[in-house]
Amino acid sequence: MNGISVDELKANILVVDDESINLRLLSMTLAQKGYEVRCAKNGELALLAAQTNPPDLILLDITMPEMDGYEVCQQLKADSTTCDIPVIFLSALNQTLNKVKAFNVGGVDYITKPFQVEEVLVRVKNQLSIQLLHKKLLEQNALLQKENYERQQEITERLEAERKLEQLAAELKRSNQELETFAYVAAHDLQEPLRAVTGYTQLLVDEYKDRLDESALEYMDLIVDGASRMQQLIQDLLAYSRVSSRGQEFRPIDVNDLLRQALQNLQVAIAQSNANISHDTLPTISGDKTQLVQLFQNLIGNAIKFRREEPPQIYIAAELKDDNWLFSVRDNGIGMKPQYLDRIFEIFKRLHTRTEFPGTGIGLAICKKIVERHKGRIWAESQLGRGTTFYFTVPEYMS
Missing domain, CATH: 3.40.50.2300 (Response regulator)
Known part of the structure; x- marks a missing residue:
């Protein structure tokens, strides 16, 4: 050639x-x-x-x-x-x-x-x-011009995405402010009429009980019970709304100390149910102390509430897996069918009536929100009549 x-x-x-x-x-x-x-x-x-x-x-x-x-x-x-x-x-x-x-x-x-x-x-x-x-x-120049155009398009799209993100952040900030306003109203203005209903109903019972028949007294009890449940629901909603808006700064916390405080808060329920609670030596993690105490308190309280006739046996463990601490709370309670495991963390989702087990159906939703604020996830494994194990993760090092 x-x-x-x-x-x-x-x-x-x-x-x-x-x-x-x-x-x-x-x-x-x-x-x-x-x-x-x-x-x-x-x-x-x-x-x-x-x-x-x-x-x-x-x-x-x-x-x-x-x-x-x-x-x-x-x-x-x-x-x-x-x-x-x-x-x-x-x-x-x-x-x-x-x-x-x-x-x-x-x-x-x-x-x-x-x-x-x-x-x-x-x-x-x-x-x-x-x-x-x-x-x-010329071909290289055309290719460079094409790549430059595509890069300019990417920059434009990124800038637009950042603008939308800033807009969403502003809307979220405004929404949080509105939520704070709602929380203030719920904590004061909404509960005041309920206290009035409960108080005046109790006065009616005290002053006129000799003139009221059994049906009237039963109605009075239902009014007081309904108002009390409404107050509890409002308080639980407040707790749910404040997980993100009122959270404390993350600090290193010994989980053993958190657990002791949660058990102290549950001492009456533990004593009444003869619950036996044991645990591994637990690690130190970074987080919001108040919220993590509430997390353990809700999960252990659930295990005590949904118990069988024999005393509750509850075991808390932790192991390090893939740069995350995996915590588990295992019980020997009534358990639940696997098809219901996804819905239990949704707000107001209940698997039992109030006559079977008291509560508002917000406790596990609060747990989920707390875990997500700590950049983890929460789930459960259970079989009906054979107990439940709740799992949640927290990063080993929180950025």
């Missing part, structure tokens, strides 16, 4: 010369090197051939009848379909002015006749190499 690239072998070359001998020599020499060669004997035929099927390079004689090489080259460069075709002049004119004019009209090289075929081949190869390099540079 004599070092000629595949792309150059595919090159289409137009030879323009009014001398038949030159045409035959050049076309034969170029064809032997693998080029596709076309010939034109004058300027008009050259322009027609170039416009019909633009070649990769033109070898152009200057001295021709009717239209010389300079004019042919000028017309080629003026046409958008042929302006980028490299033109090498071939001429017996050896004056500097002739060469300068050839370059001024758009030629890229100049070969003086009589020429050596070896020189023609080298100059053709050089110009085709330059043309190929120029083509590759």
Whole structure:
């Protein structure tokens, strides 16, 4: 191949010369090197051939009848379909002015006749190499422009996403402020009428119980019970709403101390149920002490509440897995069917009636919210009549 690239072998070359001998020599020499060669004997035929099927390079004689090489080259460069075709002049004119004019009209090289075929081949190869390099540079430039456009689009989309995120953050802040306002109203204004209902109902019972029959007294008890349950529901909703808005700064906390405090808060329920509670040596983690005490208190309280006839057996453990502490609270209680395990963490979702087990159905929803604030997750495994194990994770190192 004599070092000629595949792309150059595919090159289409137009030879323009009014001398038949030159045409035959050049076309034969170029064809032997693998080029596709076309010939034109004058300027008009050259322009027609170039416009019909633009070649990769033109070898152009200057001295021709009717239209010389300079004019042919000028017309080629003026046409958008042929302006980028490299033109090498071939001429017996050896004056500097002739060469300068050839370059001024758009030629890229100049070969003086009589020429050596070896020189023609080298100059053709050089110009085709330059043309190929120029083509590759244009392709790379187009690719870079495309990549730059796509990157600009990504930046625009990222900026738009950041703007929306900032907007969502502002809306969340406003929503939290509204939630704080609701919490204040719930803590004061909503509970005051309930206290009034409970108080006046109790006064009616105390002052008029001799005049009231059993049905009336039963109705009074139902009123007091309903108001009390409403107060408890409001207090639980407050606790749920304040998990995120009223949380304390995370600090290193010994979970053994948290558990002791939770058990102290549950001492009456533990004593009444004869619950036996044991645990592993627990780690130190980073978190909100008040909320984590509430988490353990809710889970252990659940195990005590949903017990069978025998005393509750509750075991708390922890192990390090994949940079997370995995905690478990296992009991021997009544258990539940596996199909209900997903819904128990939803607010107000209950699997039992209030007459079977008291409560508002918010305790486990609060647990889920606390665990998620600590960048973990919570789930349960259970079988009906064979107890339940609650699992939750907390990162080993909190950022």
